[in-house]
Amino acid sequence: MGAARVVVTGLGAVSPLGLSAEEMWTGLCAGRCGIGRLRAFDPAGFPCELAGEVPEYRIRDYLPKSHRKAAKLMCRDIELAIMAAQDAVVHSGLRTKAVDPDNVNVDPTRMAVNFGAGMISCDLMELAPAVAAAVVDGKFDLRQWGSQGLPLVTPLWLLKYLPNMLACHVGIIHDIQGPSNTITCAEASGHLAVGEAAQVIARGNADIALAGAAEAKVNAIMMVRQCLLKRIATGCSDPESACRPFDADATGSIFGEGAGVVVLESLENARRRGATILAELVGVGHSHNVHAVYEKLEPDGKGLQIAIEKALDDAEIGPENLGLIVPHGTGIPDDDRAEAAALQAALGGAAKTVPTWPTKSMLSTTGAASGALDLVAAVRAIHEATIPPAKNFAGAADGCRLNVLTEKRVGPIPYALCCSYTHGGQTAALVVKHFDDGGPAD
Amino acid sequence: MKTAANRQRVVVTGMGVVCPLGNDVETLWQAVRAGRSGVAKTTIFDASTFPTTFDAEVKNYDYRRHTRHPEFHEGCSRGSSFAIGAAAQAAEQAGIDLEAAQPADGIDRTRMGIYLGAGEGSLDNDAFFGCIIAGWDNERQEMVWPETTRVALEQMQAVHELEQEPNMAAAHVAALTGARGPARSCLTACAASTQAVGEAMMLIRKGDADVMFAGGAHSMIHPLGLTGFNRLTALSTRNDSPETASRPFCASRDGFILGEGAAMLVIESLDSARKRGVHVFAELVGYGSSSDAFRITDMHEEGRGAAQAMEAALANAGLTYKDIDYINTHGTSTQENDHVETLAIKKVFKERAQQVPASSIKSMLGHLIGAAGAAELITCVLAIRDNLVPPTTNLTDPDPKLDLDYVPNEPRQMPVNIVMNESFGFGGQNNVVIVRRFED
Numbered sequence: 001m002g003a004a005r006v007v008v009t010g011l012g013a014v015s016p017l018g019l020s021a022e023e024m025w026t027g028l029c030a031g032r033c034g035i036g037r038l039r040a041f042d043p044a045g046f047p048c049e050l051a052g053e054v055p056e057y058r059i060r061d062y063l064p065k066s067h068r069k070a071a072k073l074m075c076r077d078i079e080l081a082i083m084a085a086q087d088a089v090v091h092s093g094l095r096t097k098a099v100d101p102d103n104v105n106v107d108p109t110r111m112a113v114n115f116g117a118g119m120i121s122c123d124l125m126e127l128a129p130a131v132a133a134a135v136v137d138g139k140f141d142l143r144q145w146g147s148q149g150l151p152l153v154t155p156l157w158l159l160k161y162l163p164n165m166l167a168c169h170v171g172i173i174h175d176i177q178g179p180s181n182t183i184t185c186a187e188a189s190g191h192l193a194v195g196e197a198a199q200v201i202a203r204g205n206a207d208i209a210l211a212g213a214a215e216a217k218v219n220a221i222m223m224v225r226q227c228l229l230k231r232i233a234t235g236c237s238d239p240e241s242a243c244r245p246f247d248a249d250a251t252g253s254i255f256g257e258g259a260g261v262v263v264l265e266s267l268e269n270a271r272r273r274g275a276t277i278l279a280e281l282v283g284v285g286h287s288h289n290v291h292a293v294y295e296k297l298e299p300d301g302k303g304l305q306i307a308i309e310k311a312l313d314d315a316e317i318g319p320e321n322l323g324l325i326v327p328h329g330t331g332i333p334d335d336d337r338a339e340a341a342a343l344q345a346a347l348g349g350a351a352k353t354v355p356t357w358p359t360k361s362m363l364s365t366t367g368a369a370s371g372a373l374d375l376v377a378a379v380r381a382i383h384e385a386t387i388p389p390a391k392n393f394a395g396a397a398d399g400c401r402l403n404v405l406t407e408k409r410v411g412p413i414p415y416a417l418c419c420s421y422t423h424g425g426q427t428a429a430l431v432v433k434h435f436d437d438g439g440p441a442d
Numbered sequence: 443m444k445t446a447a448n449r450q451r452v453v454v455t456g457m458g459v460v461c462p463l464g465n466d467v468e469t470l471w472q473a474v475r476a477g478r479s480g481v482a483k484t485t486i487f488d489a490s491t492f493p494t495t496f497d498a499e500v501k502n503y504d505y506r507r508h509t510r511h512p513e514f515h516e517g518c519s520r521g522s523s524f525a526i527g528a529a530a531q532a533a534e535q536a537g538i539d540l541e542a543a544q545p546a547d548g549i550d551r552t553r554m555g556i557y558l559g560a561g562e563g564s565l566d567n568d569a570f571f572g573c574i575i576a577g578w579d580n581e582r583q584e585m586v587w588p589e590t591t592r593v594a595l596e597q598m599q600a601v602h603e604l605e606q607e608p609n610m611a612a613a614h615v616a617a618l619t620g621a622r623g624p625a626r627s628c629l630t631a632c633a634a635s636t637q638a639v640g641e642a643m644m645l646i647r648k649g650d651a652d653v654m655f656a657g658g659a660h661s662m663i664h665p666l667g668l669t670g671f672n673r674l675t676a677l678s679t680r681n682d683s684p685e686t687a688s689r690p691f692c693a694s695r696d697g698f699i700l701g702e703g704a705a706m707l708v709i710e711s712l713d714s715a716r717k718r719g720v721h722v723f724a725e726l727v728g729y730g731s732s733s734d735a736f737r738i739t740d741m742h743e744e745g746r747g748a749a750q751a752m753e754a755a756l757a758n759a760g761l762t763y764k765d766i767d768y769i770n771t772h773g774t775s776t777q778e779n780d781h782v783e784t785l786a787i788k789k790v791f792k793e794r795a796q797q798v799p800a801s802s803i804k805s806m807l808g809h810l811i812g813a814a815g816a817a818e819l820i821t822c823v824l825a826i827r828d829n830l831v832p833p834t835t836n837l838t839d840p841d842p843k844l845d846l847d848y849v850p851n852e853p854r855q856m857p858v859n860i861v862m863n864e865s866f867g868f869g870g871q872n873n874v875v876i877v878r879r880f881e882d
Contacts, residue, residue, distance in 0.1 A: 073738050124590065171733040172870075177732060178733065185625075199644065220590055224603075225598075292511075315443075
């Protein structure tokens with residue numbers, strides 16, 4: 001039995017460049033930077049006060065009436081996931097329960113959902129009154145917490161912060177009753193979730209999947225973590241030039257928030273309903289660092305190299321077939337160098353010639369969401385036969401000999417490679433193909 | 443995407459566990475056979491004023507005993523430390539060499555992967571609560587953020603912060619084993635490690651890997667974990683009798699018992715196991731996943747999602763409800779789960795529902811959250827090996843509405859060939875795996 005072919009029929013995004021995949025694409029094409037001075041809280045005291053924040057929104061506008069009461073159970077990560085999922089479903093033309101309850105054109109039991117999520121940091125404000133009630137002699141006291149603090153925590157508090165709730169809310173809203181998973185591999189989560197959802201369809205366990213990831217890193221504790229791990233850019237006050245993937249002047253990354261979602265569908269299902277097919281997902285690869293310095297990608301990029309090689313092998317293509325690489329490219333010098341090493345080892349000479357388009361200079365590093373946003377961007381680039389210009393690349397950092405394009409390029413992209421990795425060491429790569437209508441559905 | 447020319451059969455060749463009933467597989471199994479309880483007063487932190495003052499803790503455990511390179515894992519979280527021990531045991535049983543630079547065990551490291559259902563590590567409590575206190579202006583009821591930032595930057599430690607990430611247990615297993623194959627970590631709440639095993643099995647079937655470390659690791663026994671579950675009123679508060687507090691399917695059940703641990707299976711393609719000449723403990727034959735799509739706070743009233751996952755697993759295995767000898771239930775000891783799970787079993791097993799033994803070892807083990815499913819799956823494999831169904835202990839006052847055969851209080855010797863293992867997560871993610879006696 002052959003595996004079903006899996007195509008992309010919808011794109012959704014919430015990012016520092018706007019509240020839809022359309023706005024993100026327009027922003028990327030214009031080389032617009034979504035990074036600015038952090039607004040969610042007073043960032044004074046951080047060595048870098050910049051972040052990539054999504055524009056203001058009202059979550060109620062995205063919720064069907066039946067799910068509005070659940071809004072109080074949503075942390076920001078969940079909200080972003082819901083918004084991007086809505087964007088993707090509408091774009092795909094699927095009529096789920098949330099979109100058009102009277103004219104549903106999907107079988108809920110044949111739909112899957114797979115969301116990547118980060119470690120969600122709770123809202124400190126929300127906990128503060130309870131914590132304040134547990135202070136004895138100026139210090140937090142556990143016994144006092146148990147008797148005085150704990151009762152002040154809102155009863156359903158935990159449910160706001162469980163990472164699997166992204167998939168659960170999206171599943172409830174769109175009435176998705178098939179396979180459901182939550183990948184928690186930090187910045188590799190997006191690609192891993194999409195890759196697994198594609199495999200769920202390929203093996204016949206679902207016809208349609210909503211897959212992607214969301215994370216809101218704009219939180220004081222999250223920002224502190226990035227500082228302690230020395231991942232944040234230093235000495236920069238200009239948002240436009242702060243994040244510089246693979247550039248000689250890079251000093252670190254800028255962190256932000258977002259969500260990216262793709263609608264995946266078996267080719268047969270997409271054809272049956274006459275959907276617009278944006279691209280085909282043809283290769284999934286993943287591997288792991290073996291390196292006990294967990295906060296860095298291993299210097300030779302071996303784990304990422306293997307993931308890329310596996311994705312190409314899965315797609316049954318060689319490096320010369322690639323027309324676009326969307327790398328993880330965070331602007332953290334050691335990691336960028338290791339990623340470049342991985343690309344060079346996996347792709348050989350092609351690493352120096354295939355157009356490479358890092359996006360985080362504009363989108364910031366959005367944790368789990370980053371791979372999903374990159375995939376949305378790559379699919380759109382294939383569909384439009386356009387590679388927007390990279391930003392903040394003036395000269396390659398040592399060891400980063402990649403073909404980073406600073407000018408827009410127009411022309412067919414037969415295949416695109418997206419890759420990502422995370423501290424801790426999971427690595428992931430996806431290969432997306434320009435869809436040509438032909439051939440059997442499996 | 444490529445597929446294997448032939449669908450690979452997937453078998454279990456190694457198991458390891460670190461849990462409240464013991465820090466190796468046989469100790470766990472002896473405890474389960476004897477109906478012992480792993481539940482006792484909380485000792486990890488002072489929980490004496492919490493609504494629940496007991497839990498199921500891992501005791502007398504040190505991950506350093508399991509590796510020649512403890513320095514690779516310095517500062518790891520409790521959950522990750524458990525994962526290291528469970529993985530080392532499973533590797534040893536499966537004949538996987540963790541020591542040699544060029545292992546001669548016949549496994550290509552790029553085809554040996556990791557799939558864990560794993561949870562977050564504990565916060566650095568002093569620093570976390572300290573920075574909130576520093577920033578909170580009680581009079582104006584608002585945060586003075588620069589104060590919080592200052593204290594957090596001063597007191598938090600990079601390693602402790604990093605080790606909280608839920609993907610870190612898998613990272614430690616990678617450093618321990620050198621696995622370069624497919625790597626994922628998921629967190630579908632209480633269903634996570636069953637899902638991990640199921641998806642790992644799919645990766646082998648598809649031909650993406652020959653060998654996978656599949657399982658889970660989790661400890662939510664920390665102040666905010668206990669707080670969260672207590673506020674949800676999901677935990678038992680039978681503080682005067684911890685050992686009898688976990689009472690799945692009992693009329694007087696009043697919540698689950700927070701546990702911790704790790705469980706790991708080495709699963710591999712039958713071709714690989716044969717080539718390496720290792721012992722096969724059982725075969726994984728079915729996996730099903732579903733979502734309730736109902737409510738965040740409640741399971742679907744009729745167990746629609748749970749039943750669908752069971753049916754999906756049966757279909758995936760090419761079996762019917764008539765083939766199952768034993769159901770290892772999710773059986774958490776909450777009013778809702780045990781009721782809904784019973785309904786779901788009745789829906790799927792029809793006229794056989796009352797004949798198929800369905801027990802919950804959470805009555806002894808407590809609820810290991812992300813690690814629960816894999817630990818329970820290990821007991822399913824042993825149930826097949828020994829033709830013995832573990833009991834549901836503390837089943838002293840049966841709930842008249844729950845009328846299945848829960849194997850009350852005593853293990854049962856009977857032929858066991860095919861077992862269904864069920865796990866259902868908060869929010870409605872359901873996963874079921876079917877394991878079967880291996881026949882060549």
